[in-house]
Amino acid sequence: MKQDFNEISLQNEDIEIMLLLEAIFIKYGYDFRGYSQAHIKRRILRRKELLGLSSVLEMISRVLDDRSFFDTLMMDFSINVTEMFRDPGFYKQFRSEVVPILRTYPYLRIWHAGCSSGEEVYSMAILLKEENLYEKAQIYATDFNEDVLENAKEGILSIDALKEYTYNYQLSGGLSSFSDYYIAKYDSAIIEPSLKKKIIFADHNLVTDGVFGEMHVVLCRNVMIYFGKALQSKVTGLFYDSLCNGGFLCLGTKESLKFTEYEKYFECFSEEYKIYRKKFKA
Amino acid sequence: MVYKAVVIGTSTGGMAALGEVLHALPRNFPLPILIVQHISSRSDGFIVRYLNELSAIRVKEADEKEQIEAGCAYISPPNYHMMLDQDSCIALSVDSKVSYARPSIDVLFETAADVLREGLIGVILTGANSDGSKGIAAIKKRGGIAIVQDPATAEAEAMPGYAIKAAQVDYVLSLKNIGAKLIEIVGV
Structure with a gap:
């Protein structure tokens, strides 16, 4: 029974992530919908955890109302690990x-x-x-x-x-x-x-x-x-x-x-x- | 079969331990195996050649966007995280280190658990830090199977020790019994 409950809540999370990316695209014109899902999901869930939010859904209303929160997410989505003469x-x-x-x-x-x-x-x-x-x-x-x-x-x-x-x-x-x-x-x-x-x-x-x-x-x-x-x-x-x-x-x-x-x-x-x-x- | 893949994580002493586990598996082992071994960022791929030599299954360095296949072991390239993506393709990343490591065992285990859920078997072998313990917890949370090398038989006992503390693991086994257990679970 507990297993079923987990199954449902996890699938909802994937749906919420899709909606979040859709909201960002419609509101700000930046399109992350084609990114690797493993990558984008990891980034989103880490931000959710850092903010102590209970669901990705909460991130959607926040990103719509608050441009600076969008800037934070954008920083999360871009990887800026680089070096001089890397490789x-x-x-x-x-x-x-x-x-x-x-x-x-x-x-x-x-x-x-x-x-x-x-x-x-x-x-x-x-x-x-x-x-x-x-x-x-x-x-x-x-x-x-x-x-x-x-x-x-x-x-x-x-x-x-x-x-x-x-x-x-x-x-x-x-x-x-x-x-x-x-x-x-x-x-x-x-x-x-x-x-x-x-x-x-x-x-x-x-x-x-x-x-x-x-x-x-x-x-x-x-x-x-x-x-x-x-x-x-x-x-x-x-x-x-x-x-x-x-x-x-x-x-x-x-x-x-x-x-x-x-x-x-x-x-x-x-x-x-x-x-x-x-x-x-x- | 309910199982879709095996993930293995190890650090100190990992090359010999991986050698023993992979050597025990038959050529027709019916699952893909994804492996993170902590390794120097300037390593030259010796471990891949070494493990491929002594295994009946194929062992290769993981390629970006490669579809994982049964009977093949994929080793994370040095200095990249390896993730499993939603379409069961490998996704590499140069994202920051996690638990001081890149590749990180947690990153592989967590992403693979997310995609394969109860279809994932996770294995933690010898190692001197706590990477992998969050990953083992993620696998158990989604109903997968967790196997940990008996710390008493590990060259470095910390990593298996942390993994055992992190979740209710299914099996704690000596190195030589891990390959046999994998075969038993997947029923070759």
Whole structure:
């Protein structure tokens, strides 16, 4: 009997979560309905627990009445765990295999989609600078979360993480010393300002916004893992449409195009580091 | 059959313990197995190759959005949480550490329990911290089965100890009896 009761209350919770996401979409225009359910449910239930609410239903009326509560949920739904030169092997591969091809272009357009607080954008800026490609590059760094984008623009690095970043930088095949690229101040470090020169930070939502110019490289690492399969396919299509022929799509090292309909439109350039190349039209 | 999957969590001493459990399972073991072993974020996948060598079932690193299949063991990649999604696909995440761990056993167990409910069998092996105890409680709450390695036989007894305290577990067994119990439950 108790079992049955649990069964019913748990199913209701799933329904309430769907309604909450619907309410957020209708009221604020941010669409989380296509996100991975495991991910979004974990986030919602954790917030519910932190607030001591008895049901997700209570969160619905709260989010409708209170914009700041929506901001809190939006922060919950976006993952902002990132590092400088995260997956150093990826940067090493990019430097040795992709950069020689990028050199053949007269100018470069690079899009970091879902750039979070900017660490990976600045990592790419450093790499391009060391390879003498920075001056002919234009980097677009976008995220749907404006607060996070503000942090990215400031380029503040956590002092605690500098040791790890320095190690990553060395493993990534860096040609200089990582300390050349930041200015340390008391308890934080700030990115060397010249690295910001060619980066445009902009608000862009992968779920609801469209194509973003014609790019030579699109980087979207560990963003689509939070999407459900249908949304993942849709966004991969957006990247396909935003790349020039022969342009590169870089995903997180555990992501792949394997389970999307777009696999056949890309050549796998690096299996290990998930670098794909848009096929030239026959 | 009512059971849909097995989840296993372990930390210190886990590689040898997993080896013993997986070695005991036949090639036609009828369920998928999802495994979280706490491991260095810079680990190179040795554990996957090692366990695949000595097991009759297939052992592989879990891929993002992969559909789980019977007779295959999926190991969480280093530095990622592994979750089971509503459509029984694997979802990876780089979300913050949980109980100081990424991958975290609780994250896998809680999400899998949520999707598979009474169809889930959870196993906690040797380990030196309390990760997994919330996950075991979540499995029991939804009517699944909980098996814990007897702390007295574990290389590190803390993790099984916390799991036993966290819920009314079904079996506390020595390592060599865990594989046999799994076979008995699913009736190979």
